[in-house]
Amino acid sequence: MSDVTTRDEDGILVITIDRPEAKNAMTKAAAEAIAEALDRLDSDDALRVGIITGAGGTFCSGMDLKGFLRGESPVVEGRGFGGLVQQPPKKPLIAAVDGYALAGGLELMIACDLVVANSGAKFGIPEVKRGLAAAAGGLMMLPDLIPHKIAMELALTGDFIDAQRAFEIGLVNRVCEGQALTAAMELARTINENGPLAVQVSKQVIEESRGWNRDERWDRQAQIVPKVFMSEDAREGAAAFAEKRKPNWKGK
Structure with missing residues (x-):
């Protein structure tokens, strides 16, 4: 079974991290599959918007720590963590977040252009709690997106924030009830109406x-x-x- 699945609908490419048994923790195979899907998004004229989401009620819990202990790195050369964070696609990419977007999962999310989140979603970069650092873009990108001192608090405490707080500080575009993918599809269709x-x-x-x-x-x-x-x-x-x-x- 693939770590990532894709489907396209009305010019929208939906990329799903499909490891629900592991809270969609990022593997090398998943990162490579995401990079391949993003290449397809940019090269296929029939596709106009991409959405990345997670199966089973979680967006992404970060790097697969079991893989890390085996020496595996979920990084694609030139594209970074998850095949995305250092080289996003040229076309718009929406993160549809249910459940947790943590550590590398949050970094994957903030590399997207827009974020739609379920009201029960949680966000954070808890790497410091494991003696690590949010080096897949979180430490550099969060201060560009939210107030400096809030980014500092998230990085130094490792604490989570909820969807409403994420919306208030501008980390999330829209908060919805129900599955985030449904609301993300609506946003993608609105973008698709434009040139x-x-x-x-x-x-x-x-x-x-x-x-x-x-x-x-x-x-x-x-x-x-x-x-x-x-x-x-x-x-x-x-x-x-x-x-x-x-x-x-x-x-x-």
């Missing part, structure tokens, strides 16, 4: 501009955005608006 090239470039600018100097921002953006305004989709979007119909996107 795929415009969506991809918008993500690119938001991500890359965090590292741009203030004085170079406009020039750097001007190197990326024109292809959107000169695209067939831009003309189609304007025509569809004028003709009061849904646009027929081509992604070019």
Whole structure:
């Protein structure tokens, strides 16, 4: 049985970590399968949005410690932990979180563009409780996403926070009742209604501009955005608006 399963529906690729008996702890095989699925997401024009979730009511409990003791590392060269954290896909990726997103599971989650969580979900980087550190992105990325002192508290105490608190500090986009995947699919379908090239470039600018100097921002953006305004989709979007119909996107 595979550690990861995938399915696609209406242009959405759903990637499921499928190790419920181990709380979806990340293995080398799972990381490689996720990397392969993300490559497919970016290369297949029929796919526009990805969702990553976990089977059995848990998102991901982090690194598989039994594998760690055997010398296994759930890292893919060039892509990092879980085949994701160092090289996210170019297309939007949503984390659908039920249960626990802990340690590497939280780091996997924050590497995604958007997060939908069940109201009962729990979040944390408890590595310090095991004499480890959240070195798969948590220590570096959390301060970019939430207030510095809250990130520091999570890292130094290893304590968990609930979904409502995660929403309040901006770690989660939406909190839902019921399965997070259902709400994530709704969000993905909303994104899918928009021009795929415009969506991809918008993500690119938001991500890359965090590292741009203030004085170079406009020039750097001007190197990326024109292809959107000169695209067939831009003309189609304007025509569809004028003709009061849904646009027929081509992604070019």
